[in-house]
Amino acid sequence: MTRLGESVARAGELLAQDLSSDQTVQRLLTETGSRRYLDLTDLSAKEQAELIASRTVEVLPGVDKLAERIDQRRAEGKGLGIKLGIDPTAADVHLGHAVPVIILSRFQRMGHDVTLLIGDFTAKIGDPTGRTAERPPLTDDDIARNLAGYREQVRPFFDFEKVSFRQNSEWLAPYTFPELLGLLSQVPVSQLLQREDFRTRLAAGSGLTMSELLYPIAQGLDSVALECDVELGGADQLLNLQMGRKLMELRGQKPQLVVTMPLIEGTDGTGAKMSKSKGNYVGLTAPADDVFGKIMSVPDRLMEPYLKAWTEWTDPEIAQALARVEERSLHPMDLKKVLAGEVVTALYGVEAAMTARAGFVAQFSKKSFTDVGTLPVVELAEHGAEPATAVLSQVLGFQPSASAARRVAKQNGLRLIVEHAGGQESVVLAEAEAIRPLAEVVEETLAKAAAAGVDRPTGIYLKAGRKIAQLSGR
Secondary structure, three states: OOHHHHHHHHHHHHHOOOOOOHHHHHHHHHHHHHHHHOOOOOOOHHHHHHHHHOOOOEEEOOHHHHHHHHHHHHHOOOOOEEEEEEOOOOOOOEHHHHHHHHHHHHHHHOOOEEEEEEOOOHHHOOOOOOOOOOOOOOOHHHHHHHHHHHHHHHHHHOOHHHOEEEEOHHHHOOOOHHHHHHHHOOOOHHHHOOOHHHHHHHHHOOOOOHHHHOHHHHHHHHHHHHOOOEEEEEHHHHHHHHHHHHHHHHOOOOOOEEEEEOOOEOOOOOOOEOOOOOOOOOEOOOOHHHHHHHHHOOOHHHHHHHHHHHOOOOHHHHHHHHHHHHOOOOOHHHHHHHHHHHHHHHHHOHHHHHHHHHHHHHHHOOOOHHHOOOOOEEEHHHHOOOEHHHHHHHHOOOOOOHHHHHHHHHOOOEEEEEEEOOEEEEEEOOHHHHOOEHHHHHHHHHHHHHHOOOOOEEEEEEEEOOEEEEEEOO
């Protein structure tokens, strides 16, 4: 049995146990967390290719071709040449940026040769993928500062001691105009304009610069210079990656294989990609407690894609856990706590994960919010005429806008909590109730509770995701 197979067998036994138990969860996090450093060289070429493919959108021209290329390189006594290009365009990195680095780490631990290509030249052009306007060019100082921040933040996911760094200014800066014209004469314009974002911008009349149009050419020349076996990129980068295959063929090289990775949905559950601009991200420099709490706030449906994106769990392990949720032998909340623990473990270690877990339970899982300490208070006499959406956004600052608060209600994340001597009653506020005067909704909720024989309330709370405020003065 392979080293990974042995670990999966041990974890499988833990996944069958009580995952509300701190002791069991700690053992599980220790087992699965240690896989981030597990030697995978004993996997066969087929097993390696399938493990990579299990976390990707596509492997082109096919998973079998990836296995064949691994076998070919092994016969030559070496590993694949793997490339991931990075345009250092931002100083702060979030979990969405970690996805390709995690895949790259697996290739690295399989014994392949990894190159991180720093797009210092192309960063001055700006990757137009998904953009509605040209991106402002970066200076050399911007690039150096952002690169330093990137390396430090993704370090928990990747061994930088076993990687080659190259900068594409090495071969793109000296590229001559006659060389470029000769190359462009072999690339149809129609191929460049296949990109949906290019077509959309042209149709909208917003314009497209020649530098943006040439960006895929520059990225393809990177693959030519490095003679890659495999290039990684997001699913939205597919046409750029295929340009690398095209240019390698034109230069008489064996075309690289292309591995595309999913674009991870943000924590707000709206379907939008994780991004800083939308505020639906988990920063890699966020404190452990914040990371844990942010993961706990996501809709249950995101647990599967998040487990696939950021953990070292295999498909059978994920299927085992989700089957237990389906058959109700595992509560979704307990699985989400394990997921949150996995993410914190990756960033800060098992001990920090268990501390964050304990802190979350202490703050948000108590039978009475009076045990939580100081909570923000909303006086209904003053703000009761306002809808919950306005209270959340303007009074409490729990949400950036009233529309964002409405989205929380759409996701069943907005609740009134009524405490009484016998415990708590949680009432989900639908979107329609979220835009009515808050005091009216509170009074109706209390009237229904009284009619149902619920004890006299001792406290009323408004909860949006994991944020809580006390309502007073009804």
